[in-house]
Amino acid sequence: MGAVERSPRISVDHKKCSGCRMCEQICVFFHEREFNPRRARIKILSREKEGIYAPLICNQCKNCISVCNRDALSWDEKFGVVRVDSEKCNGCGLCIEACPEGAIFPDPVSGIVNICDLCNGDPQCVKWCSPGVLRYEAA
Amino acid sequence: MTEWFGWTGTILRVDLSNGKIVKEPLSEDLAYNFIGGRGINSKILYDETGPDTDPLGPDNRLMIGTGPTSGTLGLGGGRFTVTAKSPLTGILGDASGGGAFGGEVKFAGYDHIVIQGRAKKPVYLWINDGEVIIKDAQHLWGKNTWESTELIREALGDSDIKTLCIGQAGENLVTYACPITNDERAPAETGMGAVMGSKNLKAVAVRGSQSVKVANPERYVEIVRKWYEDIPQQPMTTLHKSVGAPYLIKLFNQVYNLGIKNSQELHRPEEEISQFYGEDFVPKYTVRDYSCFSCPHTSQKYVQIHDGPYAGEKGMRPEYGPLVSMCAQLGVFDFPFGLKITNLANQYGIDVQELGPTMAMAFECYQRGILTRKDTDGLKLEWGNKKVILELLKKVVYREGFGDILAEGNRNAARRIGKGAEKYAYHIKGKSHPDRLTAYIPAVLGFALASRGWDHLRGTVFPHVTPSLGPPKFWDYDPLYAKVVTDREHIDSAADSLEICKWLTEFELMQEGLGGIPRMAEVLSALTGVDFSEERLHKVCDRIYNIERAYLVKHGIRREDDVPPHHFVETPIQEGPSKGQSIDMEKFEELKDAFYEMRGSDKKTGAPTRKTLEELGLKYVADELEKTGVYEEGK
Numbered sequence: 001m002g003a004v005e006r007s008p009r010i011s012v013d014h015k016k017c018s019g020c021r022m023c024e025q026i027c028v029f030f031h032e033r034e035f036n037p038r039r040a041r042i043k044i045l046s047r048e049k050e051g052i053y054a055p056l057i058c059n060q061c062k063n064c065i066s067v068c069n070r071d072a073l074s075w076d077e078k079f080g081v082v083r084v085d086s087e088k089c090n091g092c093g094l095c096i097e098a099c100p101e102g103a104i105f106p107d108p109v110s111g112i113v114n115i116c117d118l119c120n121g122d123p124q125c126v127k128w129c130s131p132g133v134l135r136y137e138a139a
Numbered sequence: 140m141t142e143w144f145g146w147t148g149t150i151l152r153v154d155l156s157n158g159k160i161v162k163e164p165l166s167e168d169l170a171y172n173f174i175g176g177r178g179i180n181s182k183i184l185y186d187e188t189g190p191d192t193d194p195l196g197p198d199n200r201l202m203i204g205t206g207p208t209s210g211t212l213g214l215g216g217g218r219f220t221v222t223a224k225s226p227l228t229g230i231l232g233d234a235s236g237g238g239a240f241g242g243e244v245k246f247a248g249y250d251h252i253v254i255q256g257r258a259k260k261p262v263y264l265w266i267n268d269g270e271v272i273i274k275d276a277q278h279l280w281g282k283n284t285w286e287s288t289e290l291i292r293e294a295l296g297d298s299d300i301k302t303l304c305i306g307q308a309g310e311n312l313v314t315y316a317c318p319i320t321n322d323e324r325a326p327a328e329t330g331m332g333a334v335m336g337s338k339n340l341k342a343v344a345v346r347g348s349q350s351v352k353v354a355n356p357e358r359y360v361e362i363v364r365k366w367y368e369d370i371p372q373q374p375m376t377t378l379h380k381s382v383g384a385p386y387l388i389k390l391f392n393q394v395y396n397l398g399i400k401n402s403q404e405l406h407r408p409e410e411e412i413s414q415f416y417g418e419d420f421v422p423k424y425t426v427r428d429y430s431c432f433s434c435p436h437t438s439q440k441y442v443q444i445h446d447g448p449y450a451g452e453k454g455m456r457p458e459y460g461p462l463v464s465m466c467a468q469l470g471v472f473d474f475p476f477g478l479k480i481t482n483l484a485n486q487y488g489i490d491v492q493e494l495g496p497t498m499a500m501a502f503e504c505y506q507r508g509i510l511t512r513k514d515t516d517g518l519k520l521e522w523g524n525k526k527v528i529l530e531l532l533k534k535v536v537y538r539e540g541f542g543d544i545l546a547e548g549n550r551n552a553a554r555r556i557g558k559g560a561e562k563y564a565y566h567i568k569g570k571s572h573p574d575r576l577t578a579y580i581p582a583v584l585g586f587a588l589a590s591r592g593w594d595h596l597r598g599t600v601f602p603h604v605t606p607s608l609g610p611p612k613f614w615d616y617d618p619l620y621a622k623v624v625t626d627r628e629h630i631d632s633a634a635d636s637l638e639i640c641k642w643l644t645e646f647e648l649m650q651e652g653l654g655g656i657p658r659m660a661e662v663l664s665a666l667t668g669v670d671f672s673e674e675r676l677h678k679v680c681d682r683i684y685n686i687e688r689a690y691l692v693k694h695g696i697r698r699e700d701d702v703p704p705h706h707f708v709e710t711p712i713q714e715g716p717s718k719g720q721s722i723d724m725e726k727f728e729e730l731k732d733a734f735y736e737m738r739g740s741d742k743k744t745g746a747p748t749r750k751t752l753e754e755l756g757l758k759y760v761a762d763e764l765e766k767t768g769v770y771e772e773g774k
Contacts, residue, residue, distance in 0.1 A: 022433060108349075
């Protein structure tokens with residue numbers, strides 16, 4: 001999958017994550033202008049008692065595109081991201097099951113799925129991640 | 140219907156006696172005049188409970204209040220306040236919690252939850268957005284907060300459910316039991332866990348999927364961004380980030396102000412206790428940084444003990460307060476033990492800042508022969524005896540034998556012990572605190588006037604967080620401090636009502652104007668779309684102060700109750716730079732005069748005057764106070 005290596009992506013140094021979830025919050029703010037972590041395109045997996053936090057985020061592998069039987073997912077060459085067609089997606093969840101990163105999330109408000117779009121080349125979660133867990137590696 | 144921004148616009152009311160669940164619209168009057176969190180909780184407490192309300196009876200209200208910032212970005216988005224009439228003090232009880240619970244309540248669609256009545260059998264409340272169910276909790280009764288949370292999440296099939304849960308201490312009505320959220324975040328003060336226990340309410344479990352809408356999102360995010368850009372410029376930030384509040388142990392030891400053995404000692408030689416300094420143990424045991432929901436401030440640490448008798452113990456690094464309460468005040472200087480006992484307290488759901496001082500009072504009584512092994516079920520209450528401390532904790536939680544007495548809290552336990560024990564119980568209005576007498580008088584004034592008893596988060600000014608006042612003058616009773624304390628009270632009540640963490644207001648942004656009223660007014664305006672000027676927010680804070688004060692007055696609290704713990708006055712400091720000093724009550728009372736005058740309170744009784752209350756739109760409160768006869772007393 002040579003194409004994957006060339007794509008811009010967000011890399012994760014999960015050991016530094018303090019579980020603050022500012023990434024989730026700013027993600028939803030950028031896309032929806034409101035606050036609701038359930039609508040985020042990134043999720044912090046928490047095991048609070050063990051002090052473990054792991055950000056789940058799309059690595060642009062494109063697996064999801066191939067499993068969608070409604071033709072709702074497509075590859076955006078310009079930004080190197082997966083796009084969700086809100087008209088076609090019915091939130092069936094096949095892509096969620098196929099995602100090796102666990103990084104596709106059902107949106108409880110819109111009823112479709114949310115996938116990271118790298119904020120069109122300027123990922124906000126990276127900007128607001130104060131412990132430096134997330135880094136943007138442009139192509 | 141109002142379109143709400145910042146607020147959700149709904150109050151959830153649950154009556155556990157008859158199972159009635161009502162979703163009530165939030166009124167503009169309540170929102171604009173009391174904001175949320177502590178403010179609205181205190182207003183409802185004033186309106187719906189009184190001197191006839193038994194704190195552990197079905198008529199008491201248990202309120203969970205979020206604020207306009209709860210659920211939003213960056214200012215302590217998980218915070219919330221739990222309020223009820225306190226079974227520990229018999230007056231206003233409230234406690235603020237961090238973690239993520241407050242945000243989740245907002246996402247479920249509620250600003251406040253008001254619970255009354257008493258379930259016939261143990262229950263928990265399951266709030267899943269609009270769906271609210273009272274569920275059986277008999278299988279959880281007897282289980283600790285960690286086990287219960289896990290069982291609830293398993294049963295409901297969602298590991299992201301947030302809980303506010305009591306342990307065995309709350310079930311057994313220990314008067315300073317507290318609920319726990321996120322495993323170790325405790326809205327700890329004044330016994331809110333016992334109120335839950337008295338209602339047979341094991342837990343409140345919440346999951347929400349709704350959005351919190353903001354009136355001016357761009358402006359709001361810009362303010363938050365600026366807020367975070369200011370923090371690293373502050374002089375204490377590096378220490379806060381690397382060590383957190385336990386840096387105070389070293390500082391206080393150096394200035395002879397560390398409470399040791401029920402505050403009989405104030406200092407230990409550095410070589411003896413340096414392993415108990417935050418600067419030593421935090422780097423040694425830290426595994427990673429930890430933050431509450433939607434707050435990048437990382438003074439919290441996740442720690443793990445690698446060796447020694449507590450090897451394997453892990454969890455969130457206890458703060459200064461729990462460590463001094465459960466260690467230094469009992470003659471222990473051992474961080475791994477501090478972690479062990481704090482973890483246990485979080486599992487049982489008990490406030491260590493009342494437990495430690497209560498145990499310390501008992502230990503001093505034992506030292507002085509007021510208590511003997513005959514009274515303590517054979518336990519030798521010897522300073523530094525960790526095994527005894529652990530055993531006594533369990534006895535308190537289960538109200539076994541001597542533990543049943545200590546379960547009543549410091550003041551009431553000392554009364555029950557009798558034989559002069561009260562001389563060694565240090566509290567204000569029935570609430571204890573681990574601190575020792577401080578040389579900084581505005582801090583003592585804040586302690587004495589705080590509306591829930593001895594408290595450092597409600598109008599208390601410390602020199603190291605207020606550099607803008609200039610170099611601190613110790614043992615100084617300048618009338619100017621009346622204004623300083625009032626200003627700080629306003630910062631604190633605004634923070635408690637917007638639900639912004641105090642690390643982000645007074646502790647981190649020390650220079651007034653950064654984390655103070657002007658910026659909070661901007662935040663509130665951007666969030667809600669309601670124009671809150673500084674003046675308008677100050678007025679809200681005044682209103683909160685006065686309705687809380689009126690609640691205290693209704694319960695018989697008067698000027699003479701606004702005093703420091705008696706040892707601050709009666710026991711001069713024995714060593715160090717303040718040797719021979721104690722509180723000069725004559726000067727302190729003069730300072731109080733200035734404070735009551737500033738507050739528009741009657742100097743003789745400390746009660747808010749009719750004029751003050753009417754100016755704040757609280758005529759009905761003045762009418763009620765009139766009926767208590769307090770205005771006659773003032774003449």
